[in-house]
Amino acid sequence: MLRAEELRKVFRTPRAGVVEAVRGATFGVAAGEVFGLLGPNGAGKTTLLRMLATIIVPTSGRCLVNGVAADEAPDQIRASIGFLSGNTRLYGRLTGREVLHYFGRLYGMREADIRRRVEETAALLDMGGFINRRCDTLSTGQTQKVSIARVILHDPAVLILDEPTLGLDIMTSATILSFISEARARGRAIIFSTHYMSEAEQLCDRVGLLHRGDLFAVGDKASLFAQTGASDLRGAFLKLVGEREPSRP
Amino acid sequence: MRYSIVATILHKELLDTRRDKRTLFMMVVLPVLLYPATLLIGTQALLVRQQSIESSPLRVCLAAAESDDTEVMKSWVADIKNVQVIDSPHPGTELAEGRVDVVILARSGLLGTLNAGYTLPIDLLYDKTEFRSVEGVGRIEDALAEVYHREQVRRLESATINMEYINPLEVKRVDVAPKEKTSGTVLGLIMPALLVVVMALGAFYPAVDLTAGEKERGTFETLLSTPASKMEIVTGKFLTVFIMAMLTAVLNLVSMGATFYVFFAQISSINGTGFTLMLQNPARVAAMVLLIVVPLALLLSALMMSVAVFAKSFREAQNYLTPVLMLVLFPAMLAGAPGAQFTASVQFIPVVNTVLIFKDAMTGKATWEGVFAVFVSTAAYALLALIFAARVFQREDVILSEEPGMPLSFRRRDYAPRTAPSAGFALTLFALVMLLIFYAGSWAQQQSPLWGVAFTEWGLILLPVVAALWYARVNLRETLRLRLFSRLQGVGSVVMALSMLVLIMGFSNVHDQFLPVPDSIKEAFGGFLKGTDSWSGLAAVLLAMALSPAICEEVLFRGALLSGLRERMRPLAAVLAVAVLFGVFHLSIYRFAPTALLGLAITYAVWRTNSLWTGVLIHFINNSLAILLGVGKLPKGFMESLVPAGWETKGPSTGVIAGAFVGLLLGVALMEAAHWSAKSKEVSPAP
Numbered sequence: 064m065l066r067a068e069e070l071r072k073v074f075r076t077p078r079a080g081v082v083e084a085v086r087g088a089t090f091g092v093a094a095g096e097v098f099g100l101l102g103p104n105g106a107g108k109t110t111l112l113r114m115l116a117t118i119i120v121p122t123s124g125r126c127l128v129n130g131v132a133a134d135e136a137p138d139q140i141r142a143s144i145g146f147l148s149g150n151t152r153l154y155g156r157l158t159g160r161e162v163l164h165y166f167g168r169l170y171g172m173r174e175a176d177i178r179r180r181v182e183e184t185a186a187l188l189d190m191g192g193f194i195n196r197r198c199d200t201l202s203t204g205q206t207q208k209v210s211i212a213r214v215i216l217h218d219p220a221v222l223i224l225d226e227p228t229l230g231l232d233i234m235t236s237a238t239i240l241s242f243i244s245e246a247r248a249r250g251r252a253i254i255f256s257t258h259y260m261s262e263a264e265q266l267c268d269r270v271g272l273l274h275r276g277d278l279f280a281v282g283d284k285a286s287l288f289a290q291t292g293a294s295d296l297r298g299a300f301l302k303l304v305g306e307r308e309p310s311r312p
Numbered sequence: 313m314r315y316s317i318v319a320t321i322l323h324k325e326l327l328d329t330r331r332d333k334r335t336l337f338m339m340v341v342l343p344v345l346l347y348p349a350t351l352l353i354g355t356q357a358l359l360v361r362q363q364s365i366e367s368s369p370l371r372v373c374l375a376a377a378e379s380d381d382t383e384v385m386k387s388w389v390a391d392i393k394n395v396q397v398i399d400s401p402h403p404g405t406e407l408a409e410g411r412v413d414v415v416i417l418a419r420s421g422l423l424g425t426l427n428a429g430y431t432l433p434i435d436l437l438y439d440k441t442e443f444r445s446v447e448g449v450g451r452i453e454d455a456l457a458e459v460y461h462r463e464q465v466r467r468l469e470s471a472t473i474n475m476e477y478i479n480p481l482e483v484k485r486v487d488v489a490p491k492e493k494t495s496g497t498v499l500g501l502i503m504p505a506l507l508v509v510v511m512a513l514g515a516f517y518p519a520v521d522l523t524a525g526e527k528e529r530g531t532f533e534t535l536l537s538t539p540a541s542k543m544e545i546v547t548g549k550f551l552t553v554f555i556m557a558m559l560t561a562v563l564n565l566v567s568m569g570a571t572f573y574v575f576f577a578q579i580s581s582i583n584g585t586g587f588t589l590m591l592q593n594p595a596r597v598a599a600m601v602l603l604i605v606v607p608l609a610l611l612l613s614a615l616m617m618s619v620a621v622f623a624k625s626f627r628e629a630q631n632y633l634t635p636v637l638m639l640v641l642f643p644a645m646l647a648g649a650p651g652a653q654f655t656a657s658v659q660f661i662p663v664v665n666t667v668l669i670f671k672d673a674m675t676g677k678a679t680w681e682g683v684f685a686v687f688v689s690t691a692a693y694a695l696l697a698l699i700f701a702a703r704v705f706q707r708e709d710v711i712l713s714e715e716p717g718m719p720l721s722f723r724r725r726d727y728a729p730r731t732a733p734s735a736g737f738a739l740t741l742f743a744l745v746m747l748l749i750f751y752a753g754s755w756a757q758q759q760s761p762l763w764g765v766a767f768t769e770w771g772l773i774l775l776p777v778v779a780a781l782w783y784a785r786v787n788l789r790e791t792l793r794l795r796l797f798s799r800l801q802g803v804g805s806v807v808m809a810l811s812m813l814v815l816i817m818g819f820s821n822v823h824d825q826f827l828p829v830p831d832s833i834k835e836a837f838g839g840f841l842k843g844t845d846s847w848s849g850l851a852a853v854l855l856a857m858a859l860s861p862a863i864c865e866e867v868l869f870r871g872a873l874l875s876g877l878r879e880r881m882r883p884l885a886a887v888l889a890v891a892v893l894f895g896v897f898h899l900s901i902y903r904f905a906p907t908a909l910l911g912l913a914i915t916y917a918v919w920r921t922n923s924l925w926t927g928v929l930i931h932f933i934n935n936s937l938a939i940l941l942g943v944g945k946l947p948k949g950f951m952e953s954l955v956p957a958g959w960e961t962k963g964p965s966t967g968v969i970a971g972a973f974v975g976l977l978l979g980v981a982l983m984e985a986a987h988w989s990a991k992s993k994e995v996s997p998a999p
Contacts, residue, residue, distance in 0.1 A: 074709060118536040119708045138539045146537035151530045156331040157324070168320040169538040213534075223537075 064252035065115065065221050066091040069124035072110050084110040087124065088278040090271055092252045094220070097243060099267035100256040101300055106273040108256040109148075112225045115254065116146040128221055142170055145214035145222045149229030152206070155199030159190060159209040162198060163216055170217040177216075184212040188242075204235040211242050222246055224255035228262065240266060260297040272300065274307045313547065317540050321548025322555075325522055329556060335517045339556060343510065343564040347571035361443065369396035370448045373403040373412045377420030384423060385416055388459050392451055407437055413448040414438050429467060497675050499572060504670035505648025506568070507561055507605070508663060512612055512640050514560025515553050516633060519616035522549045524629035527621075532711060546617075546705040550698065553613040561605055593676065600673040600683050607690035608666045612640065614697035618704045621711070622880050623736070631736040634743050639896060643667075646901050654678070657826040659685045662693045724783055731790040733781060738876020741780055742893060745868060748772040749899075761840050762856045769860035777868050792871035797923040800986040805917055805926040808979030809933035812913045814972035816906050816934075818964050829902045837942075844943045854936050862932035869894050869911065870918040870927040883919060890915045910934060913976070920983045 072085040085107045092098040102108050113119045115126050117133050117140055126133045126140075133140045153162055160181060167177035185194050188208045193201055198209065214222065224243070228236040243266055246253055257263055263270060270287065272280040280287065280303055284296060293299040329335055372395055374385040389395050398412055406412040415437035419425065425432045434456070438449040468475055489497075526532045535545060619636050623629035640663055646652065647667035654668035665686045672678035704710055733741070753772050757764030781788055788794070797805070840857065843849035869890055877886040894915070895908030918927040940946045964972070 113533075113712070116537045118533060119712065137541075141537065141539040144537065146534065148530065148533055151534050154324075154328055154529070154531060156328050161324075161327070165320065165324045166534075166538060169317060169535075169540045171317075171539060 064092060064094045064096075064129060065254065066127045067111075067115060067124070068127070070111065070114050070121050070126060071123045072107075072114060072119065073122045084276055085114070085121075085273075085278075086276040088271075088273070089124075090278065090281050092221070092254050092269075094252050095247055095250045096252055096268045097247050097266050098252075098254045099263040099270040100254060100273060101260075101263060101270055101296075102256075102273035103304060105275075107276040108273055109225055111273065111278075112146075112223050112254070112256060116144055116223045117141055118146070138171075142217060143220045145217070145219035147210055147214045147222070147224045147227050149226040149231070151210060153198035153201075153209055153213075156197060158197055159194040159201070159205075159212075162209060163194075163212055166213050167216055172217055180216050180218070181212075184216060188212055188238075203231060204238065207231065207235050207238060211239070215246070220251060222251050222253045222255075224253065226256055226258065228257065228259065236262075260295070260300060264296040270296070272303055274304055277307075279303075279307065313541070313544055317544045318548045318551070321540065321545060322551050325518075325549060325552035326555065329518055329521070329552065332517075332521065335521065335556075338517060339514050339560045340563060343560065344567050347567045348574075351571050351575055365444065365447060366394065369394045370444070370451060371396050371398050371411070371413045372448070372452065373398050373400055373406055373415045375403045375415055375417045376422055378422070381418060381420070381422035385418060389416070389452065389455055391458075392455050404437065407439060407445075410439075410442070413442070413445045414452055416452065426463060499569075500671040500674035501648065501650060503565065503568060503674065504667040505644045507565060507670065508608070508644035508667060509641060510564040511557050511561040511605075511609055512616075512637055515557035515609070515612045515616045516637065518553045518556040519613065519620045520623075520626055520629040520633065522552060523617055523621040524623040525626050527623075527711075528625045536711070542705050542711075543702060546702050550613060550617060550701065553617055554609055557609040557613050558606070561609060565601070597673050597676075600678055600680075601670060603683050603687050604666050604669055604673075604690070607687055607694050608663070610694035611662060611690055611697055614694055614701045615640075618697060618701035621701070621704055628734075628736040631739045631743075635739060635893060635896065638746075639892070642896070643901060647671075654682060660689045662690055666690060724785065727783075727785045729785045729787065731787045732875035732879055733784060733786045733791060733872060735876045735880035737784060738873045741777055741872055741876075742868070742897075744780075745773055745776060746897070748776065762852060765840070766856040766860050769856075769864040773868050774864035777872050781872060791875040792867055793875070793918060793922050793924040795923045795925075797921050797926050797929075798986050798990075800982055800989075801921045801923065801926055802929070804979045804982030804986065805921075805929045806933065807975050807982065808913055808917060809930040810937075811972040811975030811979060812910055812930070813934050813937050814964050814968055815976060816910055818969045818972070819909060820906050821964075823905055827902055833900070833902060841939065841943050844939075844945070850943070850945060853939060858932055858935035858939060861935060862928045865894075865897075866914075866918075866924055866927040866931055869897075870915055870924055874915060874918060878919075887912065887915045887919055916980070917983060920987050926983075 067088055067090055070085055070088045071083070074082045074084055088111055090098070100108050100111065110119070114121045117126070117137055120134075128140050128143050131139055153159075154165075157165070163181045163184070164177055167180065172180070181194075185191055188211060190205075190208050190212060193205050194209075198206065201209065222243075227239050227243075231239070240262060243253055243255065247266075255266075264284065267284070269281065269283045271278050280290075282290075284299075287296070287299045287303075288294065291299040291302040293302055370392065372389055374382050374389075374397060376382045376385060386397055389397065398406065400406045400412070403412060403415040403417070407415050417435040417437060419433055422432060436449050436452060439445040465475065468478070526535070536542070615636060616633060619632050620629040623632050643661070643664045644667050647658075647664040648671075652668060652671075654665070654672050658668060659665050659682065669678050669682050669686045672682065749768055749772055753764070753768040756767045778788065781791060841853060844853050873893060874886060874890050877889050880886075881889065891908050891912035894911030895904040898904065898907045914927045914930050917930055918924055937946070
């Protein structure tokens with residue numbers, strides 16, 4: 064479904080000069096699979112996910128969805144992707160319904176389809192009580208529901224989620240996690256990054272470990288446990304990343 | 313580009329802006345209410361004043377030595393309406409304590425002086441800070457003018473001289489301007505400059521909210537993940553800012569026009585002059601104004617948006633846009649001043665051309681050729697600004713920047729140590745210094761030109777900048793680039809300084825033909841050079857006007873500002889921005905271009921050599937040679953080789969300018985050579 068081939072990103076910042084944020088990442092995510100991207104702060108997770116979501120252009124390498132390359136048909140790729148980031152907020156002065164209509168139109172959906180999908184997602188996520196309220200009056204949980212509705216409104220085949228539960232309370236996190244499980248059940252390809260090992264362990268079919276721009280380990284949980292001798296993902300992560308950190312006195 | 317996507321973004325942004333109460337209030341409610349409210353309050357205040365004058369009497373104290381004289385003086389003021397004469401042995405005290413409005417003080421022997429045919433001195437004591445006193449002294453002057461006239465007639469008659477004998481000429485002004493033109497001139501003085509101000513402010517808030525505001529909310533990233541292309545996004549947002557700028561401008565113009573209409577109608581009904589607001593040809597004026605206002609709104613919207621998008625937050629964007637606002641408002645105010653005229657040489661200067669042709673349109677002087685020239689040139693600038701904005705939106709590092717800014721805090725512990733200030737912090741420092749110079753600097757320079765300049769440089773530029781950087785825990789050594797330069801870089805700096813001096817003289821000469829420096833400014837500059845005949849006087853001038861700026865201004869511009877802007881901008885953009893700010897800093901439209909050019913050379917040198925001292929050296933050489941040249945203290949041979957005789961009027965010869973240009977290239981080449989040789993040493997492996 065989703066395939067990254069030798070994705071590499073070099074930034075030129077005014078201050079720091081040339082920085083290689085991702086160094087040739089290659090992996091694939093199949094339909095009905097959850098792929099977890101794990102790594103310490105500054106590893107390049109957000110950059111990698113942004114390249115997959117076509118928000119930024121890779122310096123080299125390419126990203127394919129259903130065999131179609133992003134640089135050849137960016138509109139087609141974007142229309143088949145839903146992107147959600149944990150620190151994304153909504154337009155405070157618009158209602159939830161207006162936000163959904165706005166994004167529906169940007170995705171090129173017809174008005175009738177937008178209306179139908181808004182009703183469907185509102186029912187699915189139980190948003191009836193607040194969909195017509197301005198977003199700056201919504202609670203965190205309600206905001207996240209509108210965000211999820213925005214992501215799935217155009218029914219994308221691929222979901223890219225960048226730390227979607229960052230800073231959320233338990234109840235709201237649970238909403239997101241159950242949404243991910245349901246999306247997998249409906250055959251979506253999901254790639255998500257997180258800092259929370261328990262979430263990754265609970266949801267991911269396979270994981271990729273990223274360290275200083277290198278995607279140095281990709282595999283299912285069992286193979287990582289076998290490779291490191293650890294009994295959980297946290298242990299495996301600490302061992303593998305620890306080996307790559309320069310030794311401290 | 314898909315217009316349906318652009319329309320979707322435009323529709324959403326307009327809806328969002330419409331619901332933003334703050335923006336709506338600033339752009340719609342305020343202008344619609346402000347002008348009529350000002351007029352209403354103004355007229356009411358005048359009425360109240362009039363009422364208070366009429367309801368209570370004018371209290372006058374007559375101070376004369378003899379009681380007979382006092383009686384005469386009483387007869388002088390007897391005809392004044394509602395006057396009360398107060399007797400007091402201490403009229404001065406009465407006036408000071410507010411019990412009397414005016415004191416009429418006459419010398420002793422009043423009657424005798426008048427009858428003998430001499431001049432009688434009379435002092436009218438009043439309090440300028442008291443409205444009643446000011447108004448009263450005017451009424452008494454009118455009454456005394458009557459006495460003057462009566463006495464004059466009496467004396468002439470007694471000497472059997474005809475009144476006309478002492479009035480050989482009777483001069484009278486006759487205004488032939490039609491009343492439409494008069495009202496056009498009055499409006500032309502106010503409306504055009506105000507239009508630029510309100511339009512810039514109208515573009516300001518949406519430009520910030522739609523770019524930095526969207527980044528701050530984290531929704532930009534989401535928007536970029538949709539099939540909407542960056543070009544479609546920037547177009548939709550740009551159109552929103554443009555519509556809001558136009559809407560603000562139109563609302564203000566209409567509200568202002570309607571208010572003036574009412575105002576003039578009130579005046580004409582009161583004094584019966586028939587002075588009504590009737591433009592000569594309203595349809596023609598409206599068409600002309602529309603033609604010049606639309607491209608200006610396009611230009612301002614694109615400019616504001618492309619700058620605001622560099623900021624990460626609403627607050628930071630406001631910091632970035634403040635200098636842009638100054639850059640727009642300053643020429644608008646100058647062009648709006650009485651006397652500034654639309655000429656062929658200014659028709660391509662953005663903002664200035666719009667204000668001037670607008671003024672002409674109001675008085676019916678503007679031609680369609682002039683309007684067309686302004687339309688085309690402003691539209692061309694708008695297109696350039698729009699292309700720039702579109703390019704900025706393509707830059708991922710700008711659109712998705714996540715680097716932390718500096719806190720808005722007054723506690724030192726809230727600041728984390730940094731190698732350079734943030735761009736927002738540096739620009740705030742610049743704005744602060746400009747304010748200090750505007751208030752304290754101009755005051756100090758009025759007290760003493762030379763000491764005032766020295767105080768401005770050390771006390772109002774260097775001290776606040778260094779103190780603020782230290783307080784915000786910015787590494788001074790890194791930010792101010794306190795590194796010695798190499799021999800090659802030093803030679804390059806000297807060559808560059810000498811070349812720039814000649815080039816700027818040549819440039820100023822051409823510049824003078826388009827924008828001649830008024831004599832008053834030349835005289836003011838000459839005033840600074842007074843006292844340079846003695847060596848000690850010359851040394852003082854050099855210290856205050858060459859060495860002090862070379863150190864203090866370099867710390868601000870090539871230190872804090874260059875390092876700050878480099879945090880956000882690429883080298884070329886940062887160098888250009890610092891040069892423009894250096895031009896703005898000199899607070900004169902006549903000095904802007906020459907100083908910006910000098911700033912460009914110095915900023916390049918400091919950036920390339922990474923040493924502030926090259927900037928100090930070039931700045932010092934430039935200023936001191938300009939002073940020495942101005943007072944003729946340079947050795948004759950050197951002076952003649954640098955500039956031939958008669959350069960003051962003709963400028964340096966073509967040969968000298970060509971030589972200076974080669975010198976500039978040599979200076980650049982030396983600095984580039986030093987830079988690349990140092991770089992190659994850095995990367996070569998250790999032996």
